[in-house]
Amino acid sequence: MRQHQQHTASDNRIRFDVAVEMPAPPEVVFAYLSHLENNPQWNWSVTATTPLDDRRGRGARYLQEYAWPRPGHDILEVTAYDPPRLLEVVAKERPEGAVSYRYHLAPMGTSSTRLEVSVELEPTYPTTRPDMYAARVSAAIATNLHDLSAVIIEARNPTPSPLAR
Numbered sequence: 001m002r003q004h005q006q007h008t009a010s011d012n013r014i015r016f017d018v019a020v021e022m023p024a025p026p027e028v029v030f031a032y033l034s035h036l037e038n039n040p041q042w043n044w045s046v047t048a049t050t051p052l053d054d055r056r057g058r059g060a061r062y063l064q065e066y067a068w069p070r071p072g073h074d075i076l077e078v079t080a081y082d083p084p085r086l087l088e089v090v091a092k093e094r095p096e097g098a099v100s101y102r103y104h105l106a107p108m109g110t111s112s113t114r115l116e117v118s119v120e121l122e123p124t125y126p127t128t129r130p131d132m133y134a135a136r137v138s139a140a141i142a143t144n145l146h147d148l149s150a151v152i153i154e155a156r157n158p159t160p161s162p163l164a165r
Helices: 026-033 036-042 130-156
Strands: 003-010 013-022 046-051 061-066 072-082 086-091 097-108 112-123
Touching: 013 130, 026 097, 026 112, 026 130, 036 046, 036 061, 036 130, 112 130
Parallel strands: none
Antiparallel strands: 003 013, 013 112, 046 061, 061 072, 072 086, 086 097, 097 112
């Protein structure tokens, strides 16, 4: 898995991008990624994600519980939904501040996807070193995307159960 990270900070907002190559076509990556209930399987800080209504796509809302940086929860809302190319999710109720995740998916040949995540944080309190904060958070997101890649590989190539013999 290749990855690229870039970050900038201005006017109390912190923006950064993390890009990775996923070993599956965009339709497969998007299908998994857009079911936010899957977040705990690949995001190490998330403990549960529960739909708040029956909607899918734009306008869908979820309750997400997390363990880091301290146990808590927030409400996620899907603000852009264009399968299999674009998914945007916004969390406005975190104590640390609002955050938006914009997932861009592009095919790479017939069996891979370039997944670029653009993140914008608007911290509740100004940080004295936004560059260091962005570097830490973007590294954590890169780790999550590595785990997402592993989950998608496993889902596409499940290990046979020893009981299935």
